[in-house]
Amino acid sequence: MEIYASKKVIESIYRVQETVKTLEAKYRHASNVLYYKKDDHKRASLALQTLKKLDENDITYRSFGMMFIQVPAPKLLEYKQGVVDNFEKEIKHLEKEIDTIGKQIIQNQDKLVKLVEGAKKKQK
Numbered sequence: 001m002e003i004y005a006s007k008k009v010i011e012s013i014y015r016v017q018e019t020v021k022t023l024e025a026k027y028r029h030a031s032n033v034l035y036y037k038k039d040d041h042k043r044a045s046l047a048l049q050t051l052k053k054l055d056e057n058d059i060t061y062r063s064f065g066m067m068f069i070q071v072p073a074p075k076l077l078e079y080k081q082g083v084v085d086n087f088e089k090e091i092k093h094l095e096k097e098i099d100t101i102g103k104q105i106i107q108n109q110d111k112l113v114k115l116v117e118g119a120k121k122k123q124k
Contacts (some may be wrong), residue, residue: 007118016112020105027101034094041087048084051077 054060056075062076063079071079 009115013112013115013119016108016115020108020112023101023105023108027098027105030098030101032092034091034098037087037091037094041084041091044080044084044087048080049078054078 015060051060051073056072058073060069060073060076062071062079063069075121
């Protein structure tokens with residue numbers, strides 16, 4: 001069905017449609033990033049569990065580019081704990097961002113429906 005409306009209404013509908021498309025793209029991107037962050041968090045957590053099993057006197061190796069440096073187990077454990085904590089913060093932030101974007105999508109879709117329905121009513 002074609003809608004005949006003022007230029008202002010048509011522009012508003014177009015703007016809202018573009019906003020929804022942009023928000024959907026942001027939502028997909030944030031969801032993908034979240035998936036990989038959760039995967040990285042899982043691997044870091046497994047490494048942390050392994051490090052917790054080591055004694056204080058054990059020597060571990062940490063890679064820096066092409067080199068491996070000896071690091072006492074407690075120091076590497078402390079570093080890995082920081083990595084895991086950072087991933088947890090990032091995951092919480094991404095989950096909040098995804099939730100916010102989802103709400104914005106719903107609000108804009110509702111606005112679009114109202115604009116189209118208003119244009120249809122004026123057309124009759």
